[in-house]
Amino acid sequence: MEHRHGRFDRITIDPGRCFGKPTIRGLRMPVASILAYLGSGMTVDQILDEWPDLERDDIYQALAYAAWAMEERYIPLPGPTPP
Secondary structure (H helix, E strand, O other), rough: OOOOOOOOOEEEEOOOOHOHHHHHHHEEEHHHHHHHHHHOOOHHHHHHHHHHOOOOOHHHHHHHHHHHOOOOOOOOOOOOEEE
């Protein structure tokens, strides 16, 4: 069963697709793959040329989703308190 992320309407999660990883609009294109392509130096236009099912907004939303997922969170760890 496919679920859309509440904050990102182009991000879908389906346990039966791509091992439940976040994908773009139910396509078999994981968000992590888009990030890896950008990280390897591909431009947005190169990605769109290579995968015509993707749209420019898909790529921008993948970046926004990654930024949201990586937001700094404070998690207190047990142990002595520093002076």
